[in-house]
Amino acid sequence: MEHTVSEPVRTHTCGALRPTDMGGEATLMGWVHRVRDLGSLIFVDVRDRYGITQVVARDDQALLAAAKRLRPEFVVAVSGTVERRSDETLNPKIATGEVEIAVRDIIVLSEARRPPFQISDESPVSEDIRLKYRYLDLRRERMQRNLQLRHRVVMAARRALDEQDFLEIETPVLAKSTPEGARDYLVPSRVHPGEFFALPQSPQIFKQILMIAGMDRYFQIARCFRDEDLRADRQPEFTQIDLEMSFPTQDLLFGIVERLMQAIFAANDESIEIPFPRLPYTEAIAKYGSDKPDLRVEMAISDVSRVFADASFQVFRTIVAEGGAVRALVVPGAGRYSRTQANKLDDEAKELGGSGLIWVRRGPDGDVQSSILKVAGPETLGRVLEVVGAGADDLVLVAAGKPDEVSRLLGQLRLRLAGREGLIDVHRRALTWVVDFPMFEWSETEGRHMAMHHPFTAPRDEDRDRLDTDLGAIRAKAYDLVLNGSEIGGGSIRIHDRSLQRRIFELLQISDEDARSRFGFFLEALEYGTPPHGGIALGVDRIVALLAGEASIRDVMAFPKTAAAVDLMCGAPSTVNPRQLRELHLRTGS
Ligand code: ASP
Numbered sequence: 001m002e003h004t005v006s007e008p009v010r011t012h013t014c015g016a017l018r019p020t021d022m023g024g025e026a027t028l029m030g031w032v033h034r035v036r037d038l039g040s041l042i043f044v045d046v047r048d049r050y051g052i053t054q055v056v057a058r059d060d061q062a063l064l065a066a067a068k069r070l071r072p073e074f075v076v077a078v079s080g081t082v083e084r085r086s087d088e089t090l091n092p093k094i095a096t097g098e099v100e101i102a103v104r105d106i107i108v109l110s111e112a113r114r115p116p117f118q119i120s121d122e123s124p125v126s127e128d129i130r131l132k133y134r135y136l137d138l139r140r141e142r143m144q145r146n147l148q149l150r151h152r153v154v155m156a157a158r159r160a161l162d163e164q165d166f167l168e169i170e171t172p173v174l175a176k177s178t179p180e181g182a183r184d185y186l187v188p189s190r191v192h193p194g195e196f197f198a199l200p201q202s203p204q205i206f207k208q209i210l211m212i213a214g215m216d217r218y219f220q221i222a223r224c225f226r227d228e229d230l231r232a233d234r235q236p237e238f239t240q241i242d243l244e245m246s247f248p249t250q251d252l253l254f255g256i257v258e259r260l261m262q263a264i265f266a267a268n269d270e271s272i273e274i275p276f277p278r279l280p281y282t283e284a285i286a287k288y289g290s291d292k293p294d295l296r297v298e299m300a301i302s303d304v305s306r307v308f309a310d311a312s313f314q315v316f317r318t319i320v321a322e323g324g325a326v327r328a329l330v331v332p333g334a335g336r337y338s339r340t341q342a343n344k345l346d347d348e349a350k351e352l353g354g355s356g357l358i359w360v361r362r363g364p365d366g367d368v369q370s371s372i373l374k375v376a377g378p379e380t381l382g383r384v385l386e387v388v389g390a391g392a393d394d395l396v397l398v399a400a401g402k403p404d405e406v407s408r409l410l411g412q413l414r415l416r417l418a419g420r421e422g423l424i425d426v427h428r429r430a431l432t433w434v435v436d437f438p439m440f441e442w443s444e445t446e447g448r449h450m451a452m453h454h455p456f457t458a459p460r461d462e463d464r465d466r467l468d469t470d471l472g473a474i475r476a477k478a479y480d481l482v483l484n485g486s487e488i489g490g491g492s493i494r495i496h497d498r499s500l501q502r503r504i505f506e507l508l509q510i511s512d513e514d515a516r517s518r519f520g521f522f523l524e525a526l527e528y529g530t531p532p533h534g535g536i537a538l539g540v541d542r543i544v545a546l547l548a549g550e551a552s553i554r555d556v557m558a559f560p561k562t563a564a565a566v567d568l569m570c571g572a573p574s575t576v577n578p579r580q581l582r583e584l585h586l587r588t589g590s
Helices: 061-068 127-132 141-163 204-212 250-266 281-288 305-309 314-321 339-351 373-388 403-420 461-468 498-507 512-526 540-548 578-583
Strands: 025-037 041-048 051-058 075-084 099-110 186-188 196-198 217-225 237-246 278-280 301-303 325-331 358-362 368-370 395-401 431-435 440-443 448-451 478-483 486-493 533-539
Touching (some): 025 061, 041 075, 061 099, 141 217, 141 237, 141 250, 141 540, 204 217, 204 237, 204 512, 204 533, 237 250, 237 540, 250 478, 278 281, 281 301, 281 403, 301 403, 305 314, 305 373, 314 395, 325 373, 358 373, 395 403, 478 533, 486 540, 533 540
Parallel strands (some): 051 099, 278 431
Antiparallel strands (some): 025 041, 025 075, 217 237, 237 533, 325 395, 358 368, 358 395, 478 486, 486 533
């Protein structure tokens, strides 16, 4: 074909043309999305990030021949006149659906091999193939939408934090170990044989030092690296909105983060109410059996130990007398379950690691029905129904044992049954703060207390004198932000006092020497006038996934690794050439 346009220049994107452009000339560039060949009439949909425009070739034989040669994913430049589509091809679903280009020139800018899956339809493709050909997968509408949303979220976060006087400051990627509880990725130093950088698990220490440096308010869209054991939805590198402020109060910081979250939701055209409710950790565990409760579900666990404390049913009475608890969960609507169905929940509880479960409900005549009616008697069980306020259609599940374990079991059943019974309001955004986390948790494997958040977290003032007596009872000035049952952020008010920081290291059994070699620079910095400070990190990947309605964070990352921590597109990790190893003073094992 003869090219009348030798060096075409794009005049419009594929999402731009409207009826007001009719009669004008346009040159579009993009990918061939679909070709419909009707012989003397060929429709070509041309696609770019902004949309799809229908292009039609007719009459001219050379032009029809050129259009016939087009294949999906060729990159083309098309020029012609903007016209109204014929009635049968009007497409109200897309913004350009009223117009088409009567094409005069078609130039192939780049041919394409036949892609391993179709870009133009969203039919499922195995994730391994999607990740190997990520550049093709990213052309599909879903991923285009997700990455655009991610961009808007990050931009909204930047704007909201800038408005609140936060400075965006970058911190090193080649750094020193940060204690976030995972393994470090190490980078060997070529110029210092035998020495290593660690990739930051978070910018934690740097952001605290920025407070000591007088920056007052810092944020960063920070990449974090954690070499964790493989779990389905973890990524070895992920992104946080990381922030820190000086002279905070918890209320002040929560207010800042709530406004930030409002801006983030607004980037997805959603409005949310602030302030978010706050739930103490112990209450979250007792009522929902989780430190990240899904509050889209109304059901809560209640304690019915009192009922059994002096009842004749000995098994539960003994458990209560020995400091255990009996707790109950009302499942709305499940009163209709057959006995077999209800009894099966006991097996399910055992599968979840519980020691079992009983059920109670009202029969059609108001009589008490239960899996332990004979041994516990209708009177005691009737009181359970009263205490939990069970209605005629409800099924009440009761478990007994160590208080937290009972709640965790009922908490898992709460989510399962809510899902099964359609009790989760999928349109709701339930945001909540979980506050007052324990400062320490006991590690059986390590045989010592570990920091539940990280070792820079301050204890609550009223709990400080327990540092010498009862570590397990100390609450920290630590908080998580939870959205629909997922932890989307966590942070704390920090220790700004050198001697308290040293004491916490001692309690964590980090030796003086270890503390000095790992955090000596930081301990020293604390001695030069440290303002009270605190902060939080919010998980960008998880937040965007929740906003996009995606179950996996991989679907909101451009180039994620598989669940087995492999980059299928680049083929990383991979072996390197022996010379590189020698330069780094490394030998591979075996
Ligand atoms: N560095 C913490 C984390 O990554 C967040 C914080 O304490 O600000 O979880």
